[in-house]
Amino acid sequence: MTKTFKITYKVTIIILAILAAMTIGAIILLTIGADVLKTYSVILFEPLKTTLQLSEVLIRAIPLTIIALGIAVAYRSGIINIGAEGQMAMGILGTTAIALLFPELPKPILLPLAILAGAICGGLWGFIPGILKAKLQVSELLSTVMLNYIAAQFYTFFLRGPMLDPAESSLGGSGTPQSMRLSKNLWLERLPGTRLHTGIFFAIILAIVIYLLLWKTSTGMKMRAAGASERAARYGGISVTTYLVVAMVISGAFAGMAGAIEIAGVHRRAIEGVTGGYGFSAIVVALFGGLHPAGIIPASFFFGLLIVGADMTQRMVGVPANMVNVLQGIIILVIVATKMVLADPYLMEKVWRKYQKITNPPKEVEA
Amino acid sequence: MEITTKKITSLRVEHITKRFPGVLASDDISLSIGEGEILALVGENGAGKTTLMNILMGLYQPDEGRIIINGEEVRFRSPNDAFAAGLGMVHQQYMLVPNMTVLENIALGYKQAWSLFKLDLAMVRERIEEISKKYGLHVDPDAFIWQLSVGEQQRVELVKTLCLGARFLILDEPTSALTPQETDELIILLKRMASELSIIFISHKLQEVKDLSDTITILRHGAVVFQGNTTDHSPSDIAALMTGHEVELPLNEEPPCDGEIVLNIKDLKVKSDRGFLALNKLNLSIRSGEIVGLAGVSGNGQRELAEAINGLRKVESGEILFYGEDLANRSPHHVIEAGMGYIPEERNTEGIVPSFSIKENLILKDASHPEFSKHTFLRNKEIDKNATDLRIKFDIRSPNISIAAGSLSGGNIQKVILAREISRKPKFLIAVYPIRGLDLGAAEFIHRQLLEKRKEGIGILLVSEELDEILDLSDRVAVIFKGEIQQVLNRKDANRRSLGILMAGVKDDQNI
Ligand SMILES: Nc1ncnc2c1ncn2[C@@H]1O[C@H](COP(=O)(O)OP(=O)(O)OP(=O)(O)O)[C@@H](O)[C@H]1O
Numbered sequence A: 001m002t003k004t005f006k007i008t009y010k011v012t013i014i015i016l017a018i019l020a021a022m023t024i025g026a027i028i029l030l031t032i033g034a035d036v037l038k039t040y041s042v043i044l045f046e047p048l049k050t051t052l053q054l055s056e057v058l059i060r061a062i063p064l065t066i067i068a069l070g071i072a073v074a075y076r077s078g079i080i081n082i083g084a085e086g087q088m089a090m091g092i093l094g095t096t097a098i099a100l101l102f103p104e105l106p107k108p109i110l111l112p113l114a115i116l117a118g119a120i121c122g123g124l125w126g127f128i129p130g131i132l133k134a135k136l137q138v139s140e141l142l143s144t145v146m147l148n149y150i151a152a153q154f155y156t157f158f159l160r161g162p163m164l165d166p167a168e169s170s171l172g173g174s175g176t177p178q179s180m181r182l183s184k185n186l187w188l189e190r191l192p193g194t195r196l197h198t199g200i201f202f203a204i205i206l207a208i209v210i211y212l213l214l215w216k217t218s219t220g221m222k223m224r225a226a227g228a229s230e231r232a233a234r235y236g237g238i239s240v241t242t243y244l245v246v247a248m249v250i251s252g253a254f255a256g257m258a259g260a261i262e263i264a265g266v267h268r269r270a271i272e273g274v275t276g277g278y279g280f281s282a283i284v285v286a287l288f289g290g291l292h293p294a295g296i297i298p299a300s301f302f303f304g305l306l307i308v309g310a311d312m313t314q315r316m317v318g319v320p321a322n323m324v325n326v327l328q329g330i331i332i333l334v335i336v337a338t339k340m341v342l343a344d345p346y347l348m349e350k351v352w353r354k355y356q357k358i359t360n361p362p363k364e365v366e367a
Numbered sequence B: 001m002e003i004t005t006k007k008i009t010s011l012r013v014e015h016i017t018k019r020f021p022g023v024l025a026s027d028d029i030s031l032s033i034g035e036g037e038i039l040a041l042v043g044e045n046g047a048g049k050t051t052l053m054n055i056l057m058g059l060y061q062p063d064e065g066r067i068i069i070n071g072e073e074v075r076f077r078s079p080n081d082a083f084a085a086g087l088g089m090v091h092q093q094y095m096l097v098p099n100m101t102v103l104e105n106i107a108l109g110y111k112q113a114w115s116l117f118k119l120d121l122a123m124v125r126e127r128i129e130e131i132s133k134k135y136g137l138h139v140d141p142d143a144f145i146w147q148l149s150v151g152e153q154q155r156v157e158l159v160k161t162l163c164l165g166a167r168f169l170i171l172d173e174p175t176s177a178l179t180p181q182e183t184d185e186l187i188i189l190l191k192r193m194a195s196e197l198s199i200i201f202i203s204h205k206l207q208e209v210k211d212l213s214d215t216i217t218i219l220r221h222g223a224v225v226f227q228g229n230t231t232d233h234s235p236s237d238i239a240a241l242m243t244g245h246e247v248e249l250p251l252n253e254e255p256p257c258d259g260e261i262v263l264n265i266k267d268l269k270v271k272s273d274r275g276f277l278a279l280n281k282l283n284l285s286i287r288s289g290e291i292v293g294l295a296g297v298s299g300n301g302q303r304e305l306a307e308a309i310n311g312l313r314k315v316e317s318g319e320i321l322f323y324g325e326d327l328a329n330r331s332p333h334h335v336i337e338a339g340m341g342y343i344p345e346e347r348n349t350e351g352i353v354p355s356f357s358i359k360e361n362l363i364l365k366d367a368s369h370p371e372f373s374k375h376t377f378l379r380n381k382e383i384d385k386n387a388t389d390l391r392i393k394f395d396i397r398s399p400n401i402s403i404a405a406g407s408l409s410g411g412n413i414q415k416v417i418l419a420r421e422i423s424r425k426p427k428f429l430i431a432v433y434p435i436r437g438l439d440l441g442a443a444e445f446i447h448r449q450l451l452e453k454r455k456e457g458i459g460i461l462l463v464s465e466e467l468d469e470i471l472d473l474s475d476r477v478a479v480i481f482k483g484e485i486q487q488v489l490n491r492k493d494a495n496r497r498s499l500g501i502l503m504a505g506v507k508d509d510q511n512i
């Protein structure tokens, strides 16, 4: 099989899939009487038109990438972490606490310390379901979801209580519970004129770290073995329960760091509702990206695009943002199906033989 | 497809070709089976036997060629189509749901018992009893699959296939997990059944092939290299045709061994999955440089013993002294570090991580070993070299070392496990059915390897139901029955008869 054929085959399938998704989406858009072409062009291209909008897409891709990396580690190790939303919230609390307590610390100390605090708080929130599963076989689906609620309550409590911006309580303020503006020493640099911050490098570095961890180290190999076949891993002397806990701690710490970066880079204060469903979207991003850093980065970008695009359609075409959620759902289904087709080597071989028969029939058959 | 109950009077496959990435698994295969005929399909590991049968059962689509039943071409898009046409297959790897009972597993395929809102389990139970009685195949309908030994699961598969009304049986290595008695019984049973149905039978044991089949087809590298009548050829002829050379299994002819005792098991009590005592005060000692064969009908505690030693099963009481250290209830990691090698019974689910590549599986136990990792970073060069060497040495048939181990043929999966366990330089080896599923040539090679290890001073506990294997290799033979060692015989006192009697639970020496 030639390389050109392989690439052409894959590209063709992807194009067919995109067409399929667009067709299904178009039918739905038509039923609500929307302008199909315009909606599409707004969702997919409008956010890319100006640097400002593009930067907004990237801003959303940063936490998605970081959280999805952690989820991929957990998933590969055999535990499904749907508690990233809560872990992220806990991370934000940790970061905020440090920044409020030591605002005077110089930047090279405060920033790493605050991110570390975020990682520790998120990691702790991942450790709990991990240890519960390892020791007591408590389903992580249950415990992580429950911990999301607990984290949300904590978050609300702290933002409305101890961490509430003094300006909010006395003067009424913005009406949204939030902390005061955090020390400048915590702020990440921004690209002038945009909100795009240096967290993007941090996300890329973490992606490389996770790639190395999972595929280039013995620890990663053991984690993957534990996730792929618990019984064989146990037989191989791999302590499945230990790696399960480790994986959950890493996963939680990543969500916590995503929270820290989001605060330090974008908002510069903790605000109620700032996690905004990133913890859940990141699950889809992780799966979508094939649980691999090289897939997660583009997947995050794509989802960032959809999030920003949804906002814009509402404003520009009057298609409700919910409708865009429906489109997202369709796209997810189509992509999952496409990935299965792409992963089928038999189908590819079949097409290859058909293709060969068509291009040079007599000689090939003999060989 | 309509469900028919018509007899299958002839089945032909013509010019079947099937390619997998990098492998030509079936290469223009044609064969035919008449009514009441038994065809034996033999060939080396990876020759393409299972693939051809999977094509017959609609699990794979052939790239070329056709299947003709009773003179009419058929096309099976799924196993359901094949069932409907009356074909039934017992697979090499069992296809049972582990956390369901025997009854439920059979009910899954037994469509007659299904109605819209109800599954008629009583009807399935009746059917199981009817088949059990008719063919003398005993199964406990309420046992969970995960509680059963491989041999018992095999029987469940056979009962299931018969319950579903197969009129053409395909058996992929049905005897590899059976005891000699069970094998004999199965052969008699199959012969009797041949009056009602046709059978394709895959086996690496040529004596069975000789006893049972009417015709033989030999595959090599996916192609038919020989077809003929069984009566015209002796087992050694067939072996020579199959491998291209004479095969002679090696014998342990060394004098009795006098090394020090390295594994000493004292009063070991271990529970089975079902909660009863699988090992009841078991005592056994093995010297360095000694092969002790553990003979016994499967399900008498062999699996539990192997798992307890390797830290995979809780020990209730007793000691497992290994070079003086008690291994009871230590972690699998600790046992491995202590120098224990273990070839497990379940190769697909325990011995390998199916989705991992061959090279990763070959270092499953040694990923952190300095040979293969440095500062926790994997040393890819060494890992590749290790895999390349072992692939050649153990003749693992695969397109390369990076493909998933789960896609290998049954025998080649076993070779991956053997390669890893033998090459890791263990101080002791627990080999559970080491040549199950291997072709003759590979079995010969493995036996030679085990004897070589013995010479190097390694103690080996050889668990097997094959009396020939045990008699060929062992210095001493221990017979296990209901979780206890019946008796330990020296090689010169052990023979098929004496072992057979002990294995059946008769202990009294006068009866021998
Ligand atoms: N699903 C699959 N994907 C890729 N390759 C496969 C697959 N199944 C089988 N093969 C390859 O096809 C070849 C034939 O395999 P097959 O299982 O038919 O051998 P076999 O004759 O049954 O061997 P054994 O005696 O070891 O069971 C092997 O090289 C194997 O690696």
Ligand SMILES: [Mg+2]
Binding pocket: B049, B050, B051, B092, B172, B409, B410, B411
């Ligand atoms: Mg096979």
